[in-house]
Amino acid sequence: MGFFKNQFSNVVEWEEFRDDMIFWKWSNREIKKGSKLIIRSGQDAIFMNNGKIEGIFEDEGEYNIDSDIIPFLSTLKGFKFGFNSGMRVEVLFVNTKEFTVRWGTQNPVLIPTPQLPGGMPIRANGTFNFKVNDYVTLIDKIAGIKDSYLVEDLKLRITAVLDQLLMKWISKEGKDMFNLQANAFEIAKGIREDLDMEVMGHGMTITGFQVMSFNYPQEIQDMITKTASHEMIGNLQKYQQVSMTDAMSSGKLQGGGAASDMAGMMMGMNMANEMMKNMNQNQKPQSQPQKESEPSDSAASQGGKKLNFCPNCGAKNEGANFCPNCGQKLN
Incomplete structure (x- = not known):
């Protein structure tokens, strides 16, 4: 009897398991008396009969189908294993991972x-x-x-x-x-x-x-990059300077000749002009001492300077200290 019991025993398990497999069906075989069900981590086992779900088993482990599985199947609770025949069902194994x-x-x-x-x-x-x-x-x-x-x-x-x-x-x-x-x-x-x-x-x-x-x-990507460069640089003049610098460093203006020389000259002049502008903008104007107010004519007359005309008689003065006409003091 032991020989036949071992001969009829099956193991119901996911035989072709792959990480990229969503489900796999154990089908078209009979489950014999003494069969085992093996459920591994991340798997659910669904027993089906005639396309309908009989039971769903989610906990991993090894189960005896006679005692652990059959009593819980919805319509097969009274199924009795015969000596030469088994129970034909389908078992769907589902991968439960994300x-x-x-x-x-x-x-x-x-x-x-x-x-x-x-x-x-x-x-x-x-x-x-x-x-x-x-x-x-x-x-x-x-x-x-x-x-x-x-x-x-x-x-x-x-x-x-x-x-x-x-x-x-x-x-x-x-x-x-x-x-x-x-x-x-x-x-x-x-x-x-x-x-x-x-x-x-x-x-x-x-x-x-x-x-x-x-x-x-x-x-399109080149256009987006160029547009972003314009925005970062801020104005066309600086963009032209950067473009010319890139062209010379990449070798696009190599070979000498008038065009290359002119390009180099223009770049140098533009860079020099920009440097001068930046220097002028960074320099703060120095405060100049306030000039003393110049004396008015009346103040000049009172400050000891010789007058050109006599204030008393109006006669013209030739540099004398006293008016030659009326004798008025002129300084």
């Missing part, structure tokens, strides 16, 4: 914008998180017809609608096409809500969605 998946646009998404008639071609990348949350829906929509389901299977479904969602949420409320990163959180929040509705009908939920970066075509 998955993190990287995503990226396959092709540029053309976002309508007035600046570009054909639309702004934008690429984006990031991550999203999901997990299984509804076993009944999962079995009804997917597990009922599939033996396993991978993260890549769900990713294909997500990326199929992601371009349209990016276009929707980037265009919404007139986002700044040249500074999308500033609105990345708001855009990602809207996309997460829409994606959650998309996968909810398959027994899963989107627990997070992140946009790591938006990528512009090289021509």
Whole structure:
């Protein structure tokens, strides 16, 4: 008897476990008397009969199906193992962890914008998180017809609608096409809500969605960088000076000749002029001592200077100390 008992014993466990597998079905086999059920960490075991859930077991460990499992199954509590026959059921193992998946646009998404008639071609990348949350829906929509389901299977479904969602949420409320990163959180929040509705009908939920970066075509990125340079420099004259310096240091003005010499001369003159302006602006005007008020004619006459005319008779004075006409003192 012991020989036959060991021969009929089974081990029901997730035999093809992978980190990127969402569920795996143990099916088309009989569970014999004396079989064991093994549930590992991060797994749930769902017993099904004729496509219906009989019982869900969540705690990890090793269980005897005769005594630990059968008594808890909804419609198979009275099942008795025969000597030569077993119980034919399906056991669905579900990965209960939260998955993190990287995503990226396959092709540029053309976002309508007035600046570009054909639309702004934008690429984006990031991550999203999901997990299984509804076993009944999962079995009804997917597990009922599939033996396993991978993260890549769900990713294909997500990326199929992601371009349209990016276009929707980037265009919404007139986002700044040249500074999308500033609105990345708001855009990602809207996309997460829409994606959650998309996968909810398959027994899963989107627990997070992140946009790591938006990528512009090289021509657009160069224009954004140049515009930012203008803003940082402040005015066109300084930008021209920096551009000329960059050109000379990069070798674009090498080779001598009149053009190169003239460029160097202009750059030197402009730099010298700017240095002189800065020096003049930084120098504070020195306070000058207040000039003493010059004496008036009357004060001059009283301060000992000789008068040109006699104040008494009006006769012209030739430098004498006394008026030659009336004898008036003149100093």
